[in-house]
Amino acid sequence: MRRVTKIVAAGVASAALALTATACGSSSSDDSKDKGVGIAYDVGGRGDHSFNDSAAKGLDKAKAEFNLGSKELTAKNTDTEADREQKLNDLAGAGYNPVIGVGFAYADSVKAVSKKFPKTTFAIVDSVVEGANIDSINFTEEQSSYLAGVAAALKTKTNKVGFIGGVDTTLIKKFAAGYQQGVKDTKPSVSVDIQYITQGGDFSGFAKPAEGKAKAKGMLDSGIDVIYAAAGSSGAGAIEAVAGKKGTWAIGVDGDQYQDKGLAQWKTAILTSAVKNVDGAVYEVIKSVKDGKPLTGTHVYNLKAGGVGLATSGGYIDDIQAQLDAAKKKITDGTLTVRTTPTS
Template sequence: MRYRSMAVLAAVAVTALAGCGAEPEPALRLAAAESDGLGLEQVRVGLAFDQGGRGDKSFNDAAAAGLDRAKKELEVDGVEVTLSEETDEERVTRLRELAEAGRNPVIAVGFLYAKAVQTVAAEFPETTFAIVDDDSFSAPNVVSLVFAEEQGSYLVGATAALKSRSGRIGFIGGVRMPLLQKFEAGFTAGARKARPGVRVSVDYLSTPPDFSGFGVPDKAKEIAERMLADGVDVVYTAAGASGAGSLQAVAARKGTWAVGVDSDQYQTAEAGVRDSILSSMIKRVDNAVFQEIQAFIKGDRAGGVKRFDLKTDGVGYSVSNTKAVSAVQRKVDSIRQQILDGAVTVPTKP
């Protein structure tokens, strides 16, 4: 890799000078230590998971995939932390521990880390922090990684509407808040674009300050069952680990479909559930995490906002269940192109 080659050359230069009995010049020591962003020291990344941690088959697993890729391709050293309790104090503690251990960059997965990142980043100004799904504040050493979830949701909304036999589809959100309402807005608009007159049922698992909606699969299952009993035959759930309950409800009712979120859940679901997954709204948190680590290695340590959308392959929809999607894929891809061409502007509010 280029950065390793640069580091080796810098090391050779330093060794040659040392062999002549001379102390390397500061500029050469700096080159050896920071060549192309990585230099002779391995980058040590810290990743703090959102509710549920690795294994949620959704949001956290996407972030974990980005770190795994960086460990393999960029040869970084990466550690992960999972919350023992869902409090701001716990989040602060975990981020502070990573920073104190010399982890840099430190990546927080989820908007619930906003207060914690703001606090700890101020304490460690030489450490680069990144937060996924939040741009509510700015700091010189904080990078916000945000997504056009409404665009990906628009595509699965169109897919759901075109595939529905009853003309009734449903959306279940984790928490009724602006971030999740972007999913709802895109899903509903995409459905109505593809099939005017389609009916969309909407429900949420919790409302702030209650953020438990990302970890209550039983409640998601109950709501999905109610929707299905009312005639809904495609259910899109954007609720992290709670989505497992919704998937179970759909799998138990013949002739209905589930739409996954964040990761391609058709690829990770259990055999009894997989065939009921029509598509998933892909949110490339893996790409965002990997690219942020890559940017850090290349020397990009400045704060700011990085947005991932259809044009940057930051969001999309999955077609892994080819048998289910093939009949509608051409029309959905046509709608996707309209977004890319600017002919369609996807709403971000219901």
């Protein structure tokens, strides 16, 4: 069936989503034993307090609602393309459906393995992969990051803010770009220091909390007083560092990190979080398979549709909500386009 690209909201009713934002896929009964959901997490896995945990939240909701089984696998820092492909092959071959690759690193393996199991629905988060049985789940991370930048510019006392990316990749640069633009559009005099933990194909930067903490400490020592980290579990290290210095703020990512029980001891240092509703998207693709109308095609979850946003937990941005709302309106009505690559 013809594949489509649509803008959708995370967490909307599955029936409406199936009518307005999907192409129908075939059932998977010929390929599988319907064991439930197979999910392959990126480096850091469940418990990263960030991206993977958001996906796990969507899985847990679907499992509880539909009484499904599941199998969860996690990428290692040393995984090769063959390793990632083997993970997906094992899940699909064992009868799990859908099979979900959490993170752009699974793009090539989803493309390869999905061809072997045409009746199984595959999903890939943060990449676009063509295939009749693939749901490509993507987000406008730059838009929520722009709002985080506005908040940072309005809260900094030193006129110095920072961004820590887990890995220097195209995806993470979207976070950096939106944040940088939000800061500069709000207060041009504020400097934005952008740093990455690892480069290129070294995905270990998403699972090095100690290095995230060290990067943040270096920034704090230089006078930076607001730090936004898009770095998987490494971001928890950055938050810990910020919590150790009075008068500074951390900005969380992916989920509402103020509400994360694993970060509770540092939550008073979390100004806000640039939320990315991976949980809603994961839940929807699982529900679609359960309903017999699997999602396929490319789906973009944006600010206007509620796919990304800014958390308000803690009440620390209540005093600047009017400015944030004004910035959000410019993005959602199309008068402001947010960049996806940072300026030098």
